[in-house]
Amino acid sequence: MSTAVSSSTSSHNQWVLASNNKGKLAELQRLFAEANLGVSIVPQGQLDIEDAVEDGLSFVENAIIKARHASRISGLPAIADDSGLCVPVLGNAPGIYSARYAGVHGNDAMNNAKLIEDLQPIRDARPDMPIEGIFVCVLALVRHAEDPLPIIAQGLWQGEILEAPQGDGGFGYDPLFWLPDRQATAASLNAADKNSISHRGQAISKLLTQLSI
Template sequence: MPRLVIGSHNKKKLVELSDLLKDLPFEVVNLDSFMSVEDVEETGTTFEENARLKAVAYAKATGQWTLAEDSGLVVPALKGRPGVYSARYAGTHGDDAANNKKLLAELAPLPADRRAAYYVCVAILAAPDGEVKAVSEGRCNGVILTDARGTGGFGYDPLFLIPEFHQTFGELSLRVKQALSHRAKAVAGLRPALRAIANNQ
């Protein structure tokens, strides 16, 4: 069974991506299986640039097929912020509480009809030699609430309301979220390439 490395140490992201790929014959692991591999600095100014940096570097460092993605929240009323800085919006990478607090503070002066937002994910598949084999983007539209709801997901999920379901990503079941999410849509675009790899093993 071929191994597929998820270019991240985020355990919740590994769970989400493993579930999305469970019908494919891959051993899905994350960077915790390669503790000597150094983290890639995300110096890109777009989601695709950062995803590409990670996919290429981690594939070369591990010598494995690698799926890396960069994702974040875009709020048009905030001129696209947090954008590529979503995970470190308040200054410390991965501090969800601080990031959410900053987002709410910035949105506080705005009327309810200017709280629209969308999640973006760009996912990239790289061969063991670092060559990029597939690129895919997914988006999911929603609205930012004034208070968090739900304990599921991560990042801005408890604030991100899906109007059609009247629930946030923090409240929705994993199954429903997987059908809607930006990450699921991006990964779906990589499936033909992943199937080809599996069939050639």
């Protein structure tokens, strides 16, 4: 990416964060603050911007859709996160439907319960084999609503899926996401430790690298 592109982005001292998910907002605002971007990140809810219709077929498509939506309404650069959990033995489900896997958007308990249920036949057939899970985060930054060259950054966080939740922190599938090297779930990590290794932390690090070029 050219320096001119970075400069045009940094000329705005305010960006819209295209999310109304409280868990995502808390994590992203913390990570952006730690990154010291030199811009003010305003959640779209503060500007009365409703969620976009996420009708893409991939994390990248949905992140761009959300960023363009927020930028179009606000007239400001916008950054969007699209993230979820992919489980390879389930054909990478729940994937882009992670937040509404059980049919009710944002019901973490129901989503976790459905994932446990869907994996049970596989566990019964292969009781000694860990089940891999991959947290995915795609960040899309658009300088304006029609930006033909969005900045895209992706982070992947690999772990295993447990049979029952552990830990009281985090949100989403964090209580089921086991990290063998930490001997803990994502829900058991403190915020600083999680941010240093998570899919969002990785994506923001890659975004910052692109912005600095």
